[in-house]
Amino acid sequence: PVWRAISPAQHDQTLFEERHLRYIHPLGKGNFGSVELCRYDPLGDNTGELVAVKKLQPNKQSTLEDFKKEVKTLSILHCDYIVKYRGVCYSTGRLSMSLVMEYLPNGSLIGYMENNRHNVTPRRMLLFASQICKGMEYLQTLRYVHRDLAARNILVASESLVKIADFGLTKVIPCDKEYYRVTQPGESPIFWYAPESINESRFSHKSDVWSFGVVLHELFCYCDTNSNPKRVRRMFSFKHPSISMQLANILKNNWRLPAPPNCQPKTHLDNKINDLPLFYIHIPKNVL
Numbered sequence: 001p002v003w004r005a006i007s008p009a010q011h012d013q014t015l016f017e018e019r020h021l022r023y024i025h026p027l028g029k030g031n032f033g034s035v036e037l038c039r040y041d042p043l044g045d046n047t048g049e050l051v052a053v054k055k056l057q058p059n060k061q062s063t064l065e066d067f068k069k070e071v072k073t074l075s076i077l078h079c080d081y082i083v084k085y086r087g088v089c090y091s092t093g094r095l096s097m098s099l100v101m102e103y104l105p106n107g108s109l110i111g112y113m114e115n116n117r118h119n120v121t122p123r124r125m126l127l128f129a130s131q132i133c134k135g136m137e138y139l140q141t142l143r144y145v146h147r148d149l150a151a152r153n154i155l156v157a158s159e160s161l162v163k164i165a166d167f168g169l170t171k172v173i174p175c176d177k178e179y180y181r182v183t184q185p186g187e188s189p190i191f192w193y194a195p196e197s198i199n200e201s202r203f204s205h206k207s208d209v210w211s212f213g214v215v216l217h218e219l220f221c222y223c224d225t226n227s228n229p230k231r232v233r234r235m236f237s238f239k240h241p242s243i244s245m246q247l248a249n250i251l252k253n254n255w256r257l258p259a260p261p262n263c264q265p266k267t268h269l270d271n272k273i274n275d276l277p278l279f280y281i282h283i284p285k286n287v288l
């Protein structure tokens with residue numbers, strides 16, 4: 001066998017040394033941590049590449065174990081419509097670790113839609129929607145449920161390509177079941193949750209399809225103030241007990257997000273049918 005002349009670590013492209021990772025500015029904040037723009041600059045001459053680094057603030061909800069699972073998940077996903085994994089960075093003493101991903105300068109769909117509302121046509125929205133479906137269809141083939149599909153977690157790679165980002169809540173459905181039941185639901189994005197996820201903490205490919213419907217609504221509302229959940233939140237009086245109870249009730253009475261302004265009726269997802277379609281989306285060529 002050919003012996004490695006040098007230690008594997010020196011040639012392991014997925015290992016980022018903390019001392020060369022230069023912090024630039026935050027890309028986004030969440031309840032468990034943050035994603036930051038950094039430059040990996042081993043030569044120290046600012047010629048290094050820009051990367052997005054997801055740091056975990058270990059607390060009761062998100063443990064290092066969960067984060068390791070998220071890293072493992074992203075590292076095996078290879079799809080044009082899913083953000084690329086680049087590697088990991090261990091902090092000194094290996095007490096904590098960060099996830100290193102490709103950096104996409106256009107950022108999330110939310111900011112993009114708000115800043116580009118005048119030149120994003122419904123045709124382009126459907127192109128984005130079809131790409132999110134293709135990414136989700138790929139996830140489904142690996143029995144993954146994303147559980148946090150929302151415009152805030154979609155990245156804009158270019159004016160004609162979006163990618164699904166952030167797999168912090170992604171789980172694998174056990175092979176003997178069709179759904180994943182969450183034991184300790186942390187901070188839940190309930191306005192993107194299907195009824196069964198609100199009521200029984202059950203997640204499946206179908207609950208991801210429901211969240212996709214909410215993303216469609218966000219898209220066609222240009223992710224502006226009318227879009228979910230700001231609009232929905234205004235409907236609730238915070239005096240009453242849990243918001244999720246109120247939300248579960250109105251959904252049970254067949255309330256649904258109203259069609260966004262100037263949205264063609266055929267595009268408004270009619271989810272009266274119980275078994276929502278899976279992620280195969282057929283958009284006639286002439287529409288795209």
Ligand SMILES: C[C@@H]1CCN(C(=O)N2CC[C@@H](S(=O)(=O)c3ccccc3)C2)C[C@@H]1N(C)c1ncnc2[nH]ccc12
Pocket residue numbers: 027028029030031032033034035052054055056057062083101102103104105106107108109152153154155165166168
């Ligand atoms: C839209 C992206 C995902 C969402 N996000 C974010 O900030 N978060 C996702 C998880 C939450 S968190 O902080 O809650 C979290 C933190 C640790 C563990 C678990 C959760 C933060 C912003 C990202 N963003 C603007 C990016 N922009 C440009 N290039 C990029 N490459 C990769 C991401 C990325």
